[in-house]
Amino acid sequence: FSYSVSHDLRAPLRAIDGFGQALVDDFPEHLPGEAKRYLSRIRASTQHMAQLIEDLLKLARVSRGPIERRTVDLGQIAQQVVGELQQRDPGRAVEVSAWDGMRAEGDPHLLRVALENLIGNAWKFTARSAKPRIEIGALKDRGRTTFFVRDNGAGFEMAYADKLFGAFQRLHSATEYAGTGIGLATVQRIVHRHGGRIWAEGEVGKGAVFFFTLAIAGEEAAAAEPVEEKAHG
Numbered sequence: 001f002s003y004s005v006s007h008d009l010r011a012p013l014r015a016i017d018g019f020g021q022a023l024v025d026d027f028p029e030h031l032p033g034e035a036k037r038y039l040s041r042i043r044a045s046t047q048h049m050a051q052l053i054e055d056l057l058k059l060a061r062v063s064r065g066p067i068e069r070r071t072v073d074l075g076q077i078a079q080q081v082v083g084e085l086q087q088r089d090p091g092r093a094v095e096v097s098a099w100d101g102m103r104a105e106g107d108p109h110l111l112r113v114a115l116e117n118l119i120g121n122a123w124k125f126t127a128r129s130a131k132p133r134i135e136i137g138a139l140k141d142r143g144r145t146t147f148f149v150r151d152n153g154a155g156f157e158m159a160y161a162d163k164l165f166g167a168f169q170r171l172h173s174a175t176e177y178a179g180t181g182i183g184l185a186t187v188q189r190i191v192h193r194h195g196g197r198i199w200a201e202g203e204v205g206k207g208a209v210f211f212f213t214l215a216i217a218g219e220e221a222a223a224a225e226p227v228e229e230k231a232h233g
């Protein structure tokens with residue numbers, strides 16, 4: 001449902017934005033300054049709404065369809081994502097470290113979308129840090145791997161740590177940090193579809209860490225091959 005609605009909303013929105021631009025372009029001398037300012041507000045709003053629709057479409061897409069299970073190199077995907085962010089934002093100097101050999105079992109496309117959102121957030125919320133740093137790594141404990149994306153950016157109040165994953169939930173103002181609040185809902189959906197868990201820790205002004213697990217390899221193997229698992233156990 002949200003997929004087709006989002007889809008149909010795009011065309012009229014493009015028309016509103018396009019004619020707004022046409023007004024500015026075709027009547028440069030006729031429009032008083034105040035009218036131009038109103039028009040630019042209208043266009044900023046339509047563009048924000050277009051982004052909302054785009055993000056809702058992405059959320060709908062990651063929720064549908066079969067999920068692939070492959071061995072994925074999360075470190076490599078992280079490097080690519082960082083490369084793209086740097087290219088889009090060449091003025092930023094962010095120190096990024098992505099650990100090597102972070103293998104995961106999961107859907108390559110969905111895991112990329114998850115990392116795009118988490119690393120994209122880390123990138124965005126370190127925009128005002130003196131020495132922005134992002135670390136993407138993995139913690140291993142008894143065969144269970146917890147991946148994390150850590151930054152030293154704006155952080156957030158721990159009291160709201162669970163709220164962040166709800167759609168449209170934002171703790172920072174749009175004027176300070178642009179966004180729609182749909183990214184983490186998308187990441188959570190992806191992680192849940194993999195049978196994993198996601199949670200966050202943060203401190204205002206110090207930074208944030210987002211942790212996630214995917215299905216526990218041992219449990220998956222146990223479900224698929226009970227005899228094998230026993231033999232090893």
Ligand SMILES: Nc1ncnc2c1ncn2[C@@H]1O[C@H](COP(=O)(O)OP(=O)(O)O)[C@@H](O)[C@H]1O
Nearest residue numbers: 121125155170171172179180181182183184208
């Ligand atoms: N790395 C981070 N550091 C601080 N706050 C964060 C971080 N990532 C997410 N948040 C908080 O969670 C909210 C929701 O994130 P998200 O769903 O990705 O929305 P958006 O990026 O569009 O704001 C953000 O608006 C912000 O308040």
Ligand SMILES: [Mg+2]
Nearest residue numbers: 121179183184
């Ligand atoms: Mg985001």
